[in-house]
Amino acid sequence: MIKNLTENEARELLHDQKFGHLGCVLESGEPYVVPVNYLFKDDGIYVHVLPGQKLDAMRVNHKICLQVDKIEDSSRWQSVIAFGDFQEIKRINEKIDILKEFSAYSEQSTPVEAMMEEKWNQGGLVVFRLNIKRITGMSES
Amino acid sequence: MIKNLTENEARELLHDQKFGHLGCVLESGEPYVVPVNYLFKDDGIYVHVLPGQKLDAMRVNHKICLQVDKIEDSSRWQSVIAFGDFQEIKRINEKIDILKEFSAYSEQSTPVEAMMEEKWNQGGLVVFRLNIKRITGMSES
Numbered sequence: 001m002i003k004n005l006t007e008n009e010a011r012e013l014l015h016d017q018k019f020g021h022l023g024c025v026l027e028s029g030e031p032y033v034v035p036v037n038y039l040f041k042d043d044g045i046y047v048h049v050l051p052g053q054k055l056d057a058m059r060v061n062h063k064i065c066l067q068v069d070k071i072e073d074s075s076r077w078q079s080v081i082a083f084g085d086f087q088e089i090k091r092i093n094e095k096i097d098i099l100k101e102f103s104a105y106s107e108q109s110t111p112v113e114a115m116m117e118e119k120w121n122q123g124g125l126v127v128f129r130l131n132i133k134r135i136t137g138m139s140e141s
Numbered sequence: 142m143i144k145n146l147t148e149n150e151a152r153e154l155l156h157d158q159k160f161g162h163l164g165c166v167l168e169s170g171e172p173y174v175v176p177v178n179y180l181f182k183d184d185g186i187y188v189h190v191l192p193g194q195k196l197d198a199m200r201v202n203h204k205i206c207l208q209v210d211k212i213e214d215s216s217r218w219q220s221v222i223a224f225g226d227f228q229e230i231k232r233i234n235e236k237i238d239i240l241k242e243f244s245a246y247s248e249q250s251t252p253v254e255a256m257m258e259e260k261w262n263q264g265g266l267v268v269f270r271l272n273i274k275r276i277t278g279m280s281e282s
Contacts, residue, residue, distance in 0.1 A: 021162045021174050021208065022174075023164050023172030023173065023174040024172055025166055025170070025172050028204075029166070029202075029204055030204045030206060030224050031164030031165055031166050031172050031173075031174075031204065031205060031206050032164065032172075032206065032222065033162050033163075033164040033172075033174050033206060033207075033208035033222065034208065034220070034222075035208070035210050035212070035220060061170075063169075063170055063171045063172065064172060065171060065172050065173065065174060066174075067162065067174035067175065067176070069176050071176070079175070079176060081173065081174065081175075083171050
């Protein structure tokens with residue numbers, strides 16, 4: 001049976017997972033999608049990235065989303081999307097705390113994170129928060 | 142070693158995989174991401190969807206992308222993104238041929254496809270082609 005998830009059910013999936021796909025809109029107007037690990041806490045979604053075109057884009061157009069799915073098979077799946085605004089974490093203490101939490105719980109790095117390991121101490125790492133405006137989700141079971 | 146993929150290498154990943162994440166831009170200006178199975182043929186990427194907000198959005202704003210990754214571990218991964226334009230396949234014979242190819246090669250349905258199985262004969266299914274404008278990719282090995 002296919003149904004819409006309640007907001008609580010959708011939040012539960014966001015809490016349970018830690019890997020998703022971040023969407024943003026490039027300055028050309030094109031959508032951009034990248035795999036990321038994330039941290040869902042204090043009602044926000046934290047992600048870290050290296051400087052590049054997607055960061056440039058998010059700094060201009062704050063509308064972003066995170067899509068997370070859990071697909072067991074064709075008739076048992078959940079998919080959630082959180083829409084919200086990009087907010088860069090600039091306070092160094094807050095940034096370090098978030099990065100420590102990532103280190104503690106990430107078992108497997110995404111491509112972006114693999115690059116970060118080298119950059120950790122080089123000041124190139126940017127942490128941002130997706131301030132959630134709405135969450136939608138669907139499931140089949 | 143992290144490197145940019147050549148276009149040929151990126152195309153190879155698109156050929157080898159069949160599951161990715163489609164990005165589009167909603168009429169609100171927000172990015173939207175959804176997991177999809179795809180077919181890469183004749184230098185285009187074919188996807189099928191049911192009517193809904195993402196289809197409405199793509200019919201208005203043709204700029205879309207497909208992101209595909211293959212992540213073995215934190216130091217062995219590839220990630221590719223194909224940018225291009227949405228083009229709806231309206232000729233019924235072409236649409237049926239594409240849907241038959243999907244049926245033949247899909248082992249596991251995505252959420253969207255699971256819904257489609259019910260709708261197959263109800264005329265609700267939409268097939269579109271991402272006409273590729275450019276492909277970029279990175280890898281670490």
